Amino acid sequence: xxxxxxxxxxxxxxxxxxxxxxxxxxxxxxxxxxxxxxxxxxxxxxxxxxxxxxxxxxxxxxxxxxxxxxxxxxxxxxxxxxxxxxxxxxxxxxxxxxxxxxxxxxxxxxxxxxxxxxxxxxxxxxxxxxxxxxxxxxxxxxxxxxxxxxxxxxxxxxxxxxxxxxxxxxxxxxxxxxxxxxxxxxxxxxxxxxxxxxxxxxxxxxxxxxxxxxxxxxxxxxxxxxxxxxxxxxxxxxxxxxxxxxxxxxxxxxxxx
Amino acid sequence: xxxxxxxxxxxxxxxxxxxxxxxxxxxxxxxxxxxxxxxxxxxxxxxxxxxxxxxxxxxxxxxxxxxxxxxxxxxxxxxxxxxxxxxxxxxxxxxxxxxxxxxxxxxxxxxxxxxxxxxxxxxxxxxxxxxxxxxxxxxxxxxxxxxxxxxxxxxxxxxxxxxxxxxxxxxxxxxxxxxxxxxxxxxxxxxxxxxxxxxxxxxxxxxxxxxxxxxxxxxxxxxxxxxxxxxxxxxxxxxxxxxxxxxxxxxxxxxxxxxxxxxxxxxxxxxxxxxxxxxxxxxxxxxxxxxxxxxxxxxxxxxxxxxxxxxxxxxxxxxxxxxxxxxxxxxxxxxxxxxxxxxxxxxxxxxxxxxxxxxxxxxxxxxxxxxxxxxxxxxxxxxxxxxxxxxxxxxxxxxxxxxxxxxxxxxxxxxxxxxxxxxxxxxx
Ligand SMILES: Nc1ncnc2c1ncn2[C@@H]1O[C@H](COP(=O)(O)OP(=O)(O)OP(=O)(O)O)[C@@H](O)[C@H]1O
Ligand SMILES: [Mg+2]
Numbered sequence: 187x188x189x190x191x192x193x194x195x196x197x198x199x200x201x202x203x204x205x206x207x208x209x210x211x212x213x214x215x216x217x218x219x220x221x222x223x224x225x226x227x228x229x230x231x232x233x234x235x236x237x238x239x240x241x242x243x244x245x246x247x248x249x250x251x252x253x254x255x256x257x258x259x260x261x262x263x264x265x266x267x268x269x270x271x272x273x274x275x276x277x278x279x280x281x282x283x284x285x286x287x288x289x290x291x292x293x294x295x296x297x298x299x300x301x302x303x304x305x306x307x308x309x310x311x312x313x314x315x316x317x318x319x320x321x322x323x324x325x326x327x328x329x330x331x332x333x334x335x336x337x338x339x340x341x342x343x344x345x346x347x348x349x350x351x352x353x354x355x356x357x358x359x360x361x362x363x364x365x366x367x368x369x370x371x372x373x374x375x376x377x378x379x380x381x382x383x384x385x386x387x388x389x390x391x392x393x394x395x396x397x398x399x400x401x402x403x404x405x406x407x408x409x410x411x412x413x414x415x416x417x418x419x420x421x422x423x424x425x426x427x428x429x430x431x432x433x434x435x436x437x438x439x440x441x442x443x
Numbered sequence: 444x445x446x447x448x449x450x451x452x453x454x455x456x457x458x459x460x461x462x463x464x465x466x467x468x469x470x471x472x473x474x475x476x477x478x479x480x481x482x483x484x485x486x487x488x489x490x491x492x493x494x495x496x497x498x499x500x501x502x503x504x505x506x507x508x509x510x511x512x513x514x515x516x517x518x519x520x521x522x523x524x525x526x527x528x529x530x531x532x533x534x535x536x537x538x539x540x541x542x543x544x545x546x547x548x549x550x551x552x553x554x555x556x557x558x559x560x561x562x563x564x565x566x567x568x569x570x571x572x573x574x575x576x577x578x579x580x581x582x583x584x585x586x587x588x589x590x591x592x593x594x595x596x597x598x599x600x601x602x603x604x605x606x607x608x609x610x611x612x613x614x615x616x617x618x619x620x621x622x623x624x625x626x627x628x629x630x631x632x633x634x635x636x637x638x639x640x641x642x643x644x645x646x647x648x649x650x651x652x653x654x655x656x657x658x659x660x661x662x663x664x665x666x667x668x669x670x671x672x673x674x675x676x677x678x679x680x681x682x683x684x685x686x687x688x689x690x691x692x693x694x695x696x697x698x699x700x701x702x703x704x705x706x707x708x709x710x711x712x713x714x715x716x717x718x719x720x721x722x723x724x725x726x727x728x729x730x731x732x733x734x735x736x737x738x739x740x741x742x743x744x745x746x747x748x749x750x751x752x753x754x755x756x757x758x759x760x761x762x763x764x765x766x767x768x769x770x771x772x773x774x775x776x777x778x779x780x781x782x783x784x785x786x787x788x789x790x791x792x793x794x795x796x797x798x799x800x801x802x803x804x805x806x807x808x809x810x811x812x813x814x815x816x817x818x819x820x821x822x823x824x825x826x827x828x829x830x831x832x833x834x835x836x837x838x839x840x841x842x843x844x845x846x847x848x849x850x851x852x853x854x855x856x857x858x859x860x861x862x863x864x865x866x867x868x869x870x871x
Contacts, residue, residue, distance in 0.1 A: 234819075276838060
């Protein structure tokens with residue numbers, strides 16, 4: 187489904203991603219772990235098409251289509267969804283209006299008719315319940331004044347509404363209390379499907395107890411320095427990143443190759 | 444030094460004569476006083492950004508022709524008065540005859556009433572600061588005198604539609620005077636429209652006098668075309684415990700200028716001034732507001748938003764003057780500006796003069812662009828650029844649009860806003 191080859195990306199002339207290779211097949215769940223500042227969010231944002239980051243080398247394809255040729259909105263319509271590590275607050279745009287506009291943009295793209303306000307309200311209320319978010323949050327500005335956990339649930343709400351092919355979840359588990367983690371995990375598991383792939387960025391093994399990944403990768407210094415099965419996450423939890431020759435974003439070249 | 448230019452004598456020709464004698468006399472006096480009035484230039488502080496857009500050609504001095512009944516196919520719910528080229532058209536107007544409320548065109552006033560009005564015209568305005576209102580006083584052809592007796596309440600908004608036709612060059616000088624007695628209430632909507640293409644100037648003056656406890660809401664929608672220079676002044680005087688609300692929504696043109704002057708003259712007075720301005724192309728819009736806290740214990744709240752696209756230019760100048768005796772004044776002024784292109788320009792200036800010591804006065808002004816991260820967030824959900832930009836721009840003014848108390852105005856403004864968004868934002 188998603189194929190990343192030798193991806194290099196920089197911001198303000200500084201290279202952050204230094205040759206990422208990753209293959210994700212439909213139905214799979216991949217977890218990416220790694221130290222702070224190693225480039226996990228950068229990779230997520232590059233996949234979604236954030237132009238702050240310049241792709242200097244490499245390829246990304248989604249089901250054979252060159253993703254780098256597509257604008258962010260086109261990528262979204264092709265099925266890429268990014269749950270932001272820091273969801274953006276947009277006062278003045280109601281959450282409901284935002285969600286409906288997004289859902290209708292997708293429907294229009296697929297040649298379906300738009301949902302009217304009443305139809306959408308019904309759907310949005312149902313899905314809100316699924317992520318345990320009070321429907322009152324639909325009336326507020328997008329993420330405006332939401333707590334950290336509420337923002338994360340609002341991201342999952344969007345994923346459930348938009349039904350992406352590839353859901354990239356950037357630390358959607360961070361800052362969640364135990365109950366919220368359950369709720370979010372349930373939401374993510376509800377997304378799991380034969381024809382859908384999930385890429386989760388996380389620092390914590392605990393999420394992986396709820397959402398069992400098929401593959402775990404360690405991203406350090408802009409490269410994937412180790413890949414394995416779910417047991418890799420347990421090992422990382424126990425031993426940290428040191429044994430991989432990685433302490434922080436300054437990964438050594440030997441560890442990276 | 445070169446003497447400042449004065450107004451061309453073409454503008455000093457007497458206009459139409461179908462006014463009661465006291466008003467003709469007043470007009471003549473004002474015209475005489477105008478002879479050596481200096482015109483605004485770049486050196487005139489309150490016109491420094493706008494004087495070069497003010498083009499008082501001799502052709503503009505002609506009176507616009509009175510036109511027939513067509514051209515105002517407006518479907519306005521409720522009460523309406525239609526002015527065409529500065530003259531009221533009774534056949535197109537439809538307003539109530541209610542107890543305690545008199546809505547009369549100037550031409551229909553008897554000499555006594557006209558004499559009373561002549562004494563009062565201009566008394567809400569600091570005419571030194573609104574030079575062009577003086578030209579209106581010398582040239583108005585007609586006008587509307589609205590009087591509310593005490594406790595009279597107009598049950599629906601009164602729409603006053605000012606339309607000018609640019610089939611020939613010329614100028615129009617509409618004039619409104621509203622006298623709201625104790626505890627009376629009225630909502631007055633002014634809608635400025637145009638047709639045709641020849642250069643036209645609209646120089647309009649609206650005055651409100653609020654007695655104790657009166658409540659007046661003024662909605663102003665400026666939507667004339669690219670051939671129209673629009674210069675307007677609104678003067679407001681408020682007695683104790685009165686409340687005045689103004690909602691201005693304006694779209695740009697070669698010149699748009701509005702001076703809004705409010706005097707809080709009695710304790711417990713409140714005013715709320717909202718403004719939304721949208722400019723594009725090479726348009727120019729200049730809002731100058733002035734709030735005078737003359738009496739103690741008054742509240743003023745002002746919120747203006749400018750949106751400038753392309754190479755347009757918007758100006759906001761907000762003056763708050765708190766007089767020495769105006770203790771416990773509460774003044775809040777906020778102006779936020781959105782630049783939608785690097786070629787656009789916005790100038791904003793608060794002017795605070797505070798002579799009392801026990802007051803609360805807050806002001807803030809910002810100039811910014813659409814937030815790129817917010818835009819990215821929206822498009823990352825599949826929302827197109829045009830729609831995403833539209834959502835964010837609407838977010839900037841939503842609060843003010845929502846507050847417009849007249850649905851028909853909200854709808855008309857939204858339609859025109861949508862055109863603006865279609866012209867301004869592109870898909871990637
Ligand atoms: N817009 C930006 N401008 C400058 N530097 C940036 C920008 N975005 C990211 N970086 C830098 O790129 C590096 C990688 O950041 P990134 O956010 O991808 O890390 P991360 O792996 O997601 O870290 P964390 O675990 O803390 O979320 C960091 O050094 C960061 O400071
Ligand atoms: Mg991150």
